[in-house]
Amino acid sequence: MAAQLLLFAEPLLCDGLSQLLISADQDYQVVSQADALRGAPQLVIWHLGNAPDFDVLAREVILLQQRWQPTPLLLLLPEGQPHSTANLLQLPVAGLLEAPTPAQLLETIATLLAGGRVVALASAPGGQPPEPSASGSVGMQEGLGQRLLWSGIQQIDAEMVVCLRQLQTSPITLLNQWITEGRLRELKAARHCLTLLWGPIPLPTGPRSALGRPPGIAQMGTQLSLPQPTA
Incomplete structure (x- = not known):
């Protein structure tokens, strides 16, 4: 197909x-x-x-x-x-x-x-x-580096999408908005660190x-x- x-x-x-x-x-x-x-x-x-x-x-x-x-x-x-x-x-x-x-x-x-x-x-x-x-x-540790980068980025991206959907589609209180936005910043920082380590x-x-x-x-x-x- x-x-x-x-x-x-x-x-x-x-x-x-x-x-x-x-x-x-x-x-x-x-x-x-x-x-x-x-x-x-x-x-x-x-x-x-x-x-x-x-x-x-x-x-x-x-x-x-x-x-x-x-x-x-x-x-x-x-x-x-x-x-x-x-x-x-x-x-x-x-x-x-x-x-x-x-x-x-x-x-x-x-x-x-x-x-x-x-x-x-x-x-x-x-x-x-x-x-x-x-x-x-390629200066990357074989096997372990690929697995960590792959699985980590996939997990972070999936959680970022969930947070963005909560901000855009669900009724949300100001406190929950701050918490979700803070979580998004944490996820972006984690993604950046992961890329620096194994990128x-x-x-x-x-x-x-x-x-x-x-x-x-x-x-x-x-x-x-x-x-x-x-x-």
Whole structure:
């Protein structure tokens, strides 16, 4: 059965991405209108033409997650987007790519549909890209690090959604509102700490494929790909 991909993007970008995904050697059905879906989508993709203020971006991401939970969300950012890596890593998304190549995009979609997570962000303007580990592999403890990051983020995101629903849909007293907002701040801080402890370490830069970036494009600074943990 074809995997339904719900795509949100500006019209021209939407057409181009749809053609790319449909022509890929995969069984994908790309839908750009929610009312055209048959049941729930397997992946929601949001391609930003321009990066809004971070508060606006975070609010829209949370609304999308609430609307389509538990479907994973892939956020595609334009090249040179202004937000810090620390802020972006707090967004409750399964995939986060900055100006990906077609090959990166297709590989990421396959990973997300298999239950994994992917982060690939360019270095901040003027900043130094992180150095890969001496062995040229991901500087993350195998197994334990992946499990802690995966399970922790999933639990925190689920609890954040519950808190936001309480604030937005339920009659709530001022005291309970303060308590819930405080809990949200605690969850955001916990998510940030978890990312710092077990979060993205740069992958080594391998040979460029035919679909790779042309010369002059900044190298990827923060990259992480987590497969679905196995027992």
